[in-house]
Every structure is written in structure tokens, then in C-alpha cells.
Amino acid sequence: MANTYAYALLLRGINVGGHRKVPMADLRALLTELGHGGVRSYLQSGNAVFTSPERDERQLATAIERAIEGHFGFTVDCLVRGAPYLRAIVDDCPFPAAELEGRQLHVTYFSERVDPERLAGMDTAAHLPEQFRLGDRALYLYAPDGLGRSKLAEQLARPSLFKGIVATSRNWNTVLKLAEMTAASDTV
Template structure:
């Protein structure tokens, strides 16, 4: 009797590519690279380093390391990579501590984290001085409400300081992208 290998759907989040003239990763090339690594049903979303693919059930960290090495070899520079499965992406959307349905996508952001961070790292932030901007820490995710958008957010600047994310890969997406990645992996519908 033949056994069928189990496959899972993942999202790949690349950090800091296609911003300005440096660190260009064309999405067509990224799709080809992921396919050459043996992943199936490879799709990309936007130009900011979001891809969805299927593959055997594997450790997300190992997948991210393998893809990171392949990206460096192919494109000639190091890129931080996060890989997350559909259940995690669904949980990020479902556990949003802000009223996402009432907000514009540009007002709400998720910073995906490679590991859970100690809330004590963020304790020094004087949250009242940034109102109406707010943040909440989730499970390997940080939610940011920035009513003026990320580009104008003073709180985002503080949260992005290396001292707060030392040793952790962190990459941010707006809410529309967070929801779309969950949808593309089969994690949730809008």
C-alpha cells in the first residue's frame, strides 16, 4: 500500500528587500528559486518579499534557514527569512487585539517575530507619550496601531530599535497583507 506524503502550506516573509535600489529580489526569480528547492504551488504577493508555497511538514526555522542560504547564494546578499504555517497565520489574524474590521489596513501592522520575546524588553517604552498609537505583544507577533500609517509612526521607530529586537528576526506587514497571507495559505478567509 502506497503512503501519501503529507504537505503543508507556508508563507515566506523576507525582510528588507526591494526597498530603494538595493537588495532587489524579483518575485519571478523568487518563485523559480522556491520551486527549484522542491516546493510546490509557489505564489508571491506584492513585491515586498511575500511568498506562499507547499512542502513536506518541516520545522519552520529549518525551512527559513534553507531558503535564506539559497537566497544568499542566488542573489549575493543575506536576507532575514521567516517561514510560518497556515495555523500560525490564522492565529495572528484571529487574535488581533485591535478592532481590525473597523480600521484601514494601513493603520494596523503586524511585526512577525522569529521567536517569542520577553515583554520586559518593551517595558521601558512610555506608551502614553505615543497615544493614539498603541502596540500589543502577541505570540511571536507584535501588533501596532498607527492611525497615521507606518511611515509617520514614532512608536514604530522605537519598536524597531535593535536593542528591543536583539537576536530576533522581525519583519513587519500591514494588516491587508497579514490577512491576505492567511488567506493564501488556507488559514482564514476575509
């Protein structure tokens, strides 16, 4: 039996306001049709876990993007991240996650490394106590009043800031759950 690796699939911008609907049952069926094993979804906001012998996250994401476009008729940016990476995101959190509510801490996952120079012009002191830190293809955001009220999140969401990079955010509860789900599925 070949080694299989556990991955989380993060879809960007689906099932929001009734647009770009991707039912999770259909997504699970599509991933299974692509030959992935142990397919499970989490919430309705575009999170799935699966196993595959494939080692290349970018190749997996591209194949899934093509399959989604073929099945649903619209494009969806996808990020695929392996179990060790997801565990490292949890372990490397620069904020006291255990002391915070899940709605106060978010991770934005990026398709590639973000050069800190992109963020050099931001007036971070103006947004305190809100803070952010860059990680490995990720940005950690501490927003004590939640994302919906965060002025810093508003600044970080400017389209020009991360131009050319796919980005999708998850709250800390989802970050933890995806790390847990992939750890349980990783057979390597």
C-alpha cells in the first residue's frame, strides 16, 4: 500500500450571500471522484480534508480547481495544505491562543510566501490592540472584538495589498479543527 498524506482543502469565497454555491456533499463526491480518500468536510464555508498519495500541494489545488470549474461552472481559488504544515501553524502562533476566544484570532493562508515589505507601510499602532504577525505562508490576526469590527482586518483586506496571491482566512476554531482532522488522517 502506498503512503498517503492528509490534506486540508481551503476554498476561497464560496457559499457567501447565496453566491458561488458549492454544497459540501457535492464537494465530497467530487474529491472522491478525483481519487482522494477519507474525504470529509467541515462547515459550509469551504473546508475539506482528504488523503492522497500525491505530494505536491500546488498540483492538487490546480486539479481540484479545474474539477470545481468543470462541475459547478465557475472558478474557485483553492489552497491545499498538509497535516504537518497545519500543525506548525497552530504551534507557531505568536499570540496566546489558549487564552483567546476563537473569534478573536484568525489565520489568513496565502498561496505563497508574503514579503514583509508589502506590509511595511501600514500604521499598526493606529489599530492597537489589534495586531498581526506574518508566519509561513500565513498571517495571524488578533482582533479582540472579532473580525467584523476589526479596522485592521479592513486594512489587510485591501485588494492591492496581496495582489497576485491567493488568500483565504479562517477563525482559530477552524484552524484547530483542520489541524486535528488532518492529523487523524495522516498515515505517513
